[in-house]
Amino acid sequence: MNPDLFKINIIVEENLSVYPFMITPVFVSNQKNIQAINQAFSGSKKLLIAFFEEGSNEDFYRVGVVGEIMRKVALPDGRMKILFRGIGKAIIQELTSHSPLEGSAQTFVYKPYNQEMIEATLEVLREQLQYLANVNSSISPELLRATEEAQDPNRIVDLIASSLKPKKSQAYELFAKDDVQERLLLLIELIVADIENQKLQREIKSRVQNKMDKVNKEYFLKEQIRQIHKELGLEGQKEEEIERYRDKLAKIKPHINEEIHKEIKRQIDRLSKMNQDSGDANIIQNYIEWVLEIPFGKLSKEKISIQNVQKQLDSDHYSLEKPKKRIVEYFAVKELLALRGKESKDSKGTILCFYGPPGVGKTSLANSIAKAMGRSLVRLALGGLEDVNELRGHRRTYLGAMPGRITQGLIDAKSMDPVMVLDEIDKVGRSFRGDPTSVLLEILDPEQNKEFRDYYTNFNLDLSHVVFIATANDISQIPAPLKDRMEFIQISSYTPQEKEQIAKKYLIPQELKKHGLKNYEVSITSGALKEIIEKYTRESGVRNLRRQIATIMRKSAQKILLESLDGGESKVSINQKNLSDFLDRIVFEIDPADKVNRIGVVNGLAWTSVGGDVLKIEVVRVLGKGNLALTGSLGDVMKESARIAHSVIKVLLSEGKLDTKLKTPKEASHKDDKDKRVKPIYEYYDLHLHVPEGATPKDGPSAGIAMASVIASILSDRKIRADVAMTGELTLSGRVLPIGGLKEKLIAAYKAGVKKVLIPLKNHQRDLDEIPSEVKEGLEIIAVEKIEEVLQETLV
Template sequence: MKLSDYSAFPTTLPIIVEDELFLYPFMISPIFLSDEENILAAQKALEDNSLVLICPSKEGKEGQRDFESIYPAGVVGSIMRKVTLPDGRIKILFQGLARGKIVKKVAEHPLRALTDLIESKPFNEIKVEALLEVLREKVRNLAAVSGHFPQDLVKTIEENHEPNRIADLVSSSIRLKKSDAYELFIESDIEKRIMLLIDFITEDIEQSKLQREIKSKVHSRLEKINKEYFLKEQLKQIQKELGVDTQREEEIEEYKEKLEKIKPYLTQEAYKEIKKQIDRFSRMHPDSAEAGVIQTYLDWVLEVPFGKYSKKKLNINDVKRQLDKDHYGLKKPKDRIVEYFAVKELMELRGIKKEKGSGAILCFAGPPGIGKTSLANSIANALKRPLVRIALGGLEDVSELRGHRRTYIGAMPGRIVQGLIEAKEMDPVMVLDEIDKVGRSFKGDPTSVLLEILDPEQNTHFRDYYLNFSIDLSNVIFIATANDISYIPAPLRDRMEFIFLSSYTPSEKFEIAKRYLIPQEIKKHGLKRSEISISTKALEEIIEKYTREAGVRNLRRRIADIVRKAARELLENSHIHKISVTLKNLNKYLEKPIFEIELAEEEPQIGVVNGLAWTAVGGDVLKIEAIKIKGKGSLQLTGSLGEVMKESARIAYSVVKVLIDKRDIKIEQKVIPKSQKETEDGVTVEQSEVYRRYDIHLHIPVGATPKDGPSAGITMATAIASILSEKKVRNDVAMTGELTLTGKVLPIGGLKEKLIAAYKAKVKKVLIPKKNYERDLEDIPEEVLNELETVPVTRIEEVLKEAIIWDK
């Protein structure tokens, strides 16, 4: 085919964009078309029986099909054949005929443009022939040193005398960037074109010589080293010539120096593992995936602070001073913490080496907001050690604690090792927060890992899967926190010593707010102490009616609410210099009271008894209610009761029945007139028939709140006895205790919280099991004991005697 077979130039041609190949006029090439624009352009050329212009896309613009993303010149040629492939692509056989350029844009879809040929400028034949001889010599030299230049092409160039054809042949055979190839392609001055080619070939010859030199240097060592070493040395030589070989070597040397520095503090196993990984890393190609994994491992493991420990000597006076400074009350917990560190200090002073398995793991247990985590903060401050907090709430994956094996993508050390890296010391204070909320799943049981971490027998050799060697955790001070220890598995509980933190009394909350919360919130919100004041009555009102908790977290929030509104008021009213919050204007800074403490009933009632309960946020007073309905002696229970409380209710009912049968509970007989004796109401109610003729309905408000626990037995028995005997229960009496079938009163837990709740409800007398009276009253705040008459009981008869009004 010839150009003369088609329309004269300039003419409008469809444009095909080529992303990969750089075509030349002498080529006959198969081209695969996959995008819609190119396929439409090819179809247009075949339909119109016209030529087509194939333009290369610009660097970085591959895949784009617009005039801005292509070079404005290319090869004009014809489509000899078109084949549709099964995968939807089109294969065309293209014959290049001439160099062409875009004169004017015609259409964007598909690309069409007014195209003209690139005409060569007139040239001096003698000068061009001389340049061609130089070019041929350079080509021969390149073919001699490079295996990429085909020998048969040298012969073709030697025999050809058409300058532009020779330039195209050479350009297509040497390695050129797309921008350089295009610069050569569009040059219309053949002399300049050949000069550019000579420069590019000269550069290519130098690169090929350099490669051969590098290869020869490496080949001389092949007798002593294997193929892997050969590739490594070849890479070294290339990097050396490029001047970028030092960085990797410096990294490897840095890793080796760090390893030797910590070697005295490593076990043989740990040293061997780290050294092995450094050696593997030094032999690997830096761009391989495994090299990246090993480098990440080395970065982690060499950050572990082996051999670094706190320099401050242990002093229990510092611990005691810091605890007293940061916390009000909590006498027994603070004493136990000081005792714990007294043992450690004594062993240090006397040079006694800690035996394997010695020491205890402390666990602060108590309601939310009571100060468990802040106690750990105080310990860390007193010891001048870093504090690491690990939240265990909802943790299900064992690998979170023990680390992931390095075979997994995204593997990293466990939280324990990460905590040591964060602390930069091997003996930080590590708080395991909410250890009672650790979960189980198909990923394993994290409590099994915690057993190893917290057991002094095992934590000297704790193995992290990512590190792949054991580390010593015996110098770490572990402190766990929990709300409810019953959720902690028994083997884990066995490894910890519990320090119980119970609810604060209103007076303790008042002092905490006054000494800590108010000053802290004032400072946090940018105010001065002289700009805001909260009166004593207002603070007491906030504690009593705006918060209901064992700790002081919500109390802090309410104080923060007041301080924020005060800050706004000061800014909006420049004439105001101080905000005074009193009982009268408290509702201006806080919304309506959220909690109203349910006080004791004003008058004694039948079947209503004040029971004392323990909850996760402190104590509470529950009014247990009972009624009787004509029936056959069944017992109905409501109020979302758990199985333990249901059993307690059945036991209480049975005990009351026995007391009625023994006449310890007297039932007044009702004599009905003869005229009514035939009716059901007219039957005389005998002593032992009362519980057979009535159904008992026992209810514990609030019904939506689930309740369970072994401490409501005597309360339910009193309610049942009251309703069956129709005797009133004292409204100023509350009680707690479990009951046996023989009528004995068993001890209970949570006495402090329960008595504080009774104190808040303004109860006068509290009935508690005798064993609790003997052993637990010393833990009760004096202000509570001074206001309550605490009566010890051992049997249900004593409870009924104190609680029920029998004389009326």
């Protein structure tokens, strides 16, 4: 079978009125078509619309429009109305079912073209279209603007053809050609013919105009439209829809202000006076259907209970004590306001921001909050978002305009107070389409979001009842004004013990269920689980751990299935001995600490986006003039820290505060006699400091005391303790300043088997309560304030 073929449900329409890149309402009365729509809507929602051949009610053309069913409505007269969004064209290759109609299709591909020739032809086409617009009022300025702005010549042809409405055979010939040059030339011929036709009609109308009475003319036109609707079976349908819209508006009137009511009513009145087949009528009808779906006045009635909240958080998450405590405090305030009857006027949407490495449970905490509140959850992925209109909505003058994602989120939630998760708020981009952070400022400010204006709806929406929860990996990437609107809750890395408990209580049972396995069929020993955590994952959270467990479950399912086919009943047990049969590759998260003390190698602690890490900083000396070379993809701040460390150690050597075993090189002794002065030892040697994994960028000041220790080691010819690691910023005066990410760094030291860790005194005083107890018990944590204290602990 051709891999380019795909199966799809098909309906056949009378007229070619649907094109790619259009959102169009389609009315269907044929039962076979209705069955095909229902079957497509219950599955992928993808549908192919084909068209009957001219003069036939059975045979149809093989090239049609592939698109998505956005909405379907059963009408009282037995017909069905769908809102169809065209995506592209396809060629029907073979029919596999006739009731409902289904077949295999292949994506329609246009031939390559000469860009210069096409540009020249497009200029002629635009010139003729402008001329036609001067004599034909049905050619809208929006169409002229769209053809000027569009870049794809094939899309330009489809846009113009949808407005010209040529004869069926001509329309299909234009639709089905795959040569863009031929399409453009044929379209120019049709436009020229239409211009001549319009000229002739104008001449005839000018002759008749003086003989017609104004009242008789209006009566004639209205009667003509009524008869056309009667022939098409549309009589009464428009009135029913208008009445339905007015009923919906009357129901929501108590919950909306005068501005919103006036705007919606104005658009309904406009639609009632329009011809149903006009393009503007479709745009207005889409608008009315969108805005009437907004759940005005609908708020959740669930009462908040902090006992339920605590229970929900504990059942969904292991550990995370500090974030859970803060969330419970937030709900306690909400419950107290509700009990004292002040919630509606005093409480405002609180914006929490969970930040931390990937996979630690930021989004799942938001899910738990929504469950505890009994509210709908709406997730907006902001990663890479650059277009302001994605959030605020597109103005209705643009083709394919839709409400913004905030408004669509309210519609999906069916309430005005959902829990809305703004995922990856630190990865919002800025481009020529605008700065989305400016819109987020309005959305997240409780003083402004009462009147959030969506460009599509053209009225203000009240977002003050929405609970906004943002997630981020690196809050330093969030603009300062946006930070001011949020309250940050850090979710740090998990310890190996915490990961083991999470795997036992959550991950393994969930993956067993997901893979159709029973609890007794697969077992993973504690030793195997610890080895998976230590040797097969490299992360702060548990996302990769879940993937590794899923891999085990897949292979276990295959093994159980194969053995059951042989008539046996199988159980799979994974232990340390057979773990390599289920998992392919070992990824050491952190290199274990060396057991032998060495000169010129030190254990530094670093923070990364996936948690803490142990950096083995190395330095060598060669005969020279006291210069310092730095390698390892270091940032500017880290390079400055290395130079500061070098200067601090040189001062200690000059003042005799650091004992050195190095001696003056023999080849330099005569030179010293000539200079008539004794040079300090560091002037005889050039140093080369390197931080391994040179392909990984590294920056920050927290490696200052580690680099000072390794430089002191190489210049004093003394070994550094292999079981000691350290972190701290160093000043020129030798003071040790506090650093960030202490929890992740100490967890990394604990995993690497380090015995003793040196940290700044300020961190020791204020941050140790956040460190897991097993880490504190497994490490000797020493506070240092000066470089002399550091060297006393590190040098042998």
